Amino acid sequence: MMGARTSMRGLALLGLGCALFLLGLAFFLWQAGNPLPATAGKKMTPGAGELMQVDRMQRSPAAPMANADRLADERAMTRPARSFDSYLQELVDLGCELWQRVESEDEAGATEIDAELRRLYRELTQHLPATDELALSERGMLPAQDQGVRGQVLRQLLNRLIRDGLAERWEKGMILGQRNASDHLARAMLLSIAKDALIATDLGLDTLADGPYLGAAQEREVMDLIELSVEEEFLVPVASALLLTTWKNMEERGERSSSGIDSLALILKDDSNPARRLAALEHLLASGSENLIRLVLDLAGKRGDRALARQLAHCAANKLEPELALRVLSELVDLAGEELVSPFMILATRDSAAVQAAYEQRLGDLVDARVRAELITGCGFSGSPESIDLAETAFNQDPDPEVLSRALFVLSAKAKPALAEEYLARALDDPRIATDSGRIGSLVLCLQNLGKRGAYNSLSRIAERIRVLPQLLPQDRREMDRILQRFLPQRAGEKAAKR
């Protein structure tokens, strides 16, 4: 009897235990299905997501900060609805204050305001629908000439809202298999671009160009911009970049075949519209096909258009394989006119070893003196550790005086001052340099590099030697005096008093 009673009590306790366990499990599942209000229904824009990710990274060492932010978010959820304009107003106020803090180097204050800005931005994008469309509407009304801090902050804010909204629509569309999710906004952006050069850069070059958003759905608007670029010159590079982007995306999505776009580009390469022609030529150049590149270079040579040659050089430096780009640049050097420094610098940033090898090969063959000069400048300012050795090699072995001048710029800017002075002194002993007014002018400008690096004694000694050269142009003498005045004001004053 006693045993039966004990087993009954045991069963009752077991039942109670099971009931409590089930209750606990139910509560746990309910919690999991109902997240905290701060994260519930969050609109995960890529921008906001990115911000939140940064937030998390920054907050991880300090948990109380995370709690404070979560509380702030929770408070925000319970606030009455605010208008878009009211958010903009507050964000711009904070942005201006942030600007002031940064200007006054108040790092702690700036960090604090930045955190508040991010929180408010997140709140805006979470609580109001279609902030990208509202921002685009505001952005279209912004005067281009407003370059004050407030105007800049507002512009940046609106651009950011548009960019984030566009990216969010695109990514959502990708997830849901709706590739046209961002089409409407992208089309509206294209319609705003012709307003002024600044909005064309912000929305065209910075946002839509090279992005995934343009395709067959926007081809008509892009073509309209191409037509408009005949009257509005600032639209030429923008419309051209947008057309290239449209073609690339259409090709990738299978909306148009690769051979179809090549054929179109071949037709448009002679087009009278500069934007369409530029896009066609850049497309053919970037194809990497030897035949098409040859065609483009021949055409550029026939046109003799320096600006076109420069644009093609930049396209090649940015987009082609370094070896191929070097061949293209070498052909464009003479077409481009006086100098082609930037494309060689871009290429050297991508592959300084290839640029160095190209110089050494041409020096060995003693060919392409103008290309050798650009290669020395490109490599010399690429930050490559070999750049000083290469400049020394150029100075010691290259017979071309322009290459020597370029090597001196590298040495005066990058080598140890004593070494730089040694080479500048040797240049002054070289009649190819010391009797040529242009080369002497270059030596004067090398003094500025020495001065910036604090090599005042070297600067003074070399300046004394330059001063007595009869071929020194009066304007260059004045420039040298300005350099001395800037870096050696006391000595410059003494000289003036003696004179």
Add this chain to the structure above:
Amino acid sequence: MIRSVSLSICLCISGLSAQDFDCPDQVTRIVPTRVVYGPNLGCGGLNVDMGGVQLEGTSSNCPSFAVIVPSHASTQHSAKSQTYTRPLQTIKITRLDFACRTKWFLIFPIGSECRRIGSDVVSALSSYQQFPCVDADLQG
């Protein structure tokens, strides 16, 4: 001077005018300021005043460098222009280097985010002045 003397000698020997015989027919052509930006670093916008040249980078980009070629007068051949050119001054081509400072600016990439970290003179060009060939002869 040498040019003028040679012009006079040619004039005496051949009986032709200096303009017909030795004038190189060169003219100056104003080349506007060029600013070329290097690859983007992808941080904030740029707003720099460099010797009167206002650099306004794109709103969301910071170039790794910018090369400035100031406005100058280049020389070129122009048939029957009866002018020649000679160097007036040397123009510097400057490279400005930039770096991102992204400590705070996640939303507002303005000005200070894209910092100029240095500048070098990387090359030079001659700027020319144009003269009538007749003057050269008269000076001789």
